[in-house]
Amino acid sequence: MSATSGSTSDTTRTRRRLATAGFHLGAGTLSALWLLPIALVLVTSVRTFDDIAANGLGGLPHSFTLDGFRQAWVDGGQQRALINSMLVTVPTVLATLALASMAAFALSRYELPLRRTLLLLMLGGNLLPPQILLIPVSRISETLGLYDTLYALIGVQIGFGVGFYVFVLYGFMRSIPVEIQQAAVIDGASPWQIYSRIVLPLTKPALAALSALSFTWIFNDLLWAITVLRTDSRMPITASLIGLQGQYVSMWNVIAAGSVIAAAPTVAVFLRFQRHFVAGLNLGAVK
Structure with missing residues (x-):
């Protein structure tokens, strides 16, 4: 045995x-x-154009140069495009999370009428395919006089992002024990004090994860940028890559350098908040 x-x-x-x-x-x-x-x-x-032309894209490199980055950064307009992307991304992330956190606080901590209906509407809005909204969004921005401005792109990103963030933060804030809020009310705290001094600090892990995710989504967006913007000098970096490819055509070293420049900020944010990405997978899972 x-x-x-x-x-x-x-x-x-x-x-x-x-x-x-x-x-x-x-x-x-x-x-x-x-x-x-x-x-x-x-x-x-980091290869030269002559090296790529002689040995092919898949060949072993026989050169090393950073001139492709200089051409993409200066001559290709990547510097200006990166600034545009940051001018759109940073305010949008801050504004969207601020609005979403306040809305989620009200919906999760107070018995508001039609609360579930509002949540379903916010979630349902994110389920709509963006392609069917391209023309309406473009016409609305023209009517408001915002077409071809960064303000239009910021407004669109906030409008389409706040619903999803509210839904996620709602689930996280619902998991915070109600006794904490009741103790604060007994001590004379106002709703704003409860939100800013108690609930918001406890929601920092969720906010950090959503900050990293929203930065990546907004910075890498191309669809809405080419929908509400027209002038090359206002394009973010993802849209400028299209122009870079048209400008340099077969100069693959410059195009590759521009792609690296465009990817660098999101990679840096991911490396900084990678543990929050993993934690963010479970956001809203606690009922």
Whole structure:
């Protein structure tokens, strides 16, 4: 019996080892395939045009230069485009989260009429495909005199983002014990004091995760930028990449350098808030 038991145990351990090795092999292969295009872009960005023309995009690099970054940054207008992106992204993230946190606080901590209906409307608005709203949004911005301005893009991003953030923050704030609020009311705290001094500090993990997510979404947006903007000097960096490709056509080192510049801010934000990204996957899960 003991010999049979030992043989079964060895077989189980062997199977587990094989399963673990297979998992790591598969995960490593998928990771390599995912990282390969990124590595190709990085290598291409530091090669010269003559090197790429002579050896091809997939060939081994025979040169190293940062001139592609200079051309993309100065001649290609990436500097101006990056400033435009930051002028849109930072105020939008701050304004959207401020509005969403106040709305979520009111909906989660007080018995407001039609509370569930409002939440469903906010969530339903985010389920609409943006393509069917392109023409209405463009016409509205023209009517308001905001077309081809960064204010129009900021307004659109706030309008389409606040509903989702309210829904997420609502679930997080609902998990905060009501006894904390009741104790603050007994001490004479006003609703604004409860929101700013008690609930908001407790919601910092959720706000940090949403800040990183919203920064990535807004900074990388292309659809709304080309819908409400027309002048090249006002385009954010994602839209400027299209112009960069048209300007330099086959100069892949410049185009790759522009792509690296465009990706750098979001990568930096992700690395800074990566643990909040993981925590953000569970936001709103607690009823």
